[in-house]
Amino acid sequence: MSSPLTSVVVLSLALAAPAGAGALRGRIEVLDKGGKRAPDLAEAVVWVEGPRVKPQPSSATVNMKGKAFVPRVVVVPVGGTVDFPNQDPIFHNVFSVSGENRFDLDLYKKPRSGAWTPRHPGLVRVFCNIHPQMSAYVLVRDNPFWARPAADGSFEIAGLPAGKWVLKAWHERSGEAQQPVTVPEEGALEVSLVLDASKWKRAPHKNKFGKDYESGERY
Numbered sequence: 001m002s003s004p005l006t007s008v009v010v011l012s013l014a015l016a017a018p019a020g021a022g023a024l025r026g027r028i029e030v031l032d033k034g035g036k037r038a039p040d041l042a043e044a045v046v047w048v049e050g051p052r053v054k055p056q057p058s059s060a061t062v063n064m065k066g067k068a069f070v071p072r073v074v075v076v077p078v079g080g081t082v083d084f085p086n087q088d089p090i091f092h093n094v095f096s097v098s099g100e101n102r103f104d105l106d107l108y109k110k111p112r113s114g115a116w117t118p119r120h121p122g123l124v125r126v127f128c129n130i131h132p133q134m135s136a137y138v139l140v141r142d143n144p145f146w147a148r149p150a151a152d153g154s155f156e157i158a159g160l161p162a163g164k165w166v167l168k169a170w171h172e173r174s175g176e177a178q179q180p181v182t183v184p185e186e187g188a189l190e191v192s193l194v195l196d197a198s199k200w201k202r203a204p205h206k207n208k209f210g211k212d213y214e215s216g217e218r219y
């Protein structure tokens with residue numbers, strides 16, 4: 001059945017996809033201790049490394065609420081923005097010491113917000129300098145080909161240039177998994193990735209000065 005709406009959608013997809021564009025369609029699985037299947041698959045990120053296609057600038061918001069970052073995992077392109085509004089009536093100090101993506105937004109509380117623009121692709125661990133239990137992740141990408149899996153682990157990345165690329169997946173408890181893929185000129189390649197989270201342990205981290213936290217609060 002073809003409604004006017006369907007035609008519009010098909011047309012815009014055709015315009016967005018370069019000649020010889022294929023897709024990756026698949027599913028991830030995260031195995032916790034004892035091979036137990038993890039339920040929080042939507043907390044993962046799947047992306048494709050290799051295609052030299054510039055991402056559109058976009059932004060993400062990570063709230064600080066109840067001494068937690070919400071959401072805890074976001075993806076933004078290089079040159080995009082992550083906003084960190086403080087919804088708590090107490091001070092927080094967002095920072096990261098992740099290599100070239102290190103940043104420090106200093107102290108502020110509700111209703112103030114802070115923003116950070118990442119310049120380098122990579123995984124950025126974000127903490128609060130006051131509360132050691134606060135942690136979040138920003139995955140910074142240099143192309144637009146990423147997806148957040150649905151709750152059942154399924155995902156699709158469309159509009160991919162045909163070629164040999166590397167599909168990567170990440171989850172907080174597993175680290176990265178990767179798989180070489182050959183994206184077809186048209187149609188979708190079916191893929192599946194299993195992430196091993198069996199060895200995960202919550203590890204303490206240092207504050208922005210590289211010292212232990214003194215607040216007495218727990219991780």
Ligand SMILES: [Cu+2]
Nearest residue numbers: 092128130131
């Ligand atoms: Cu805090």
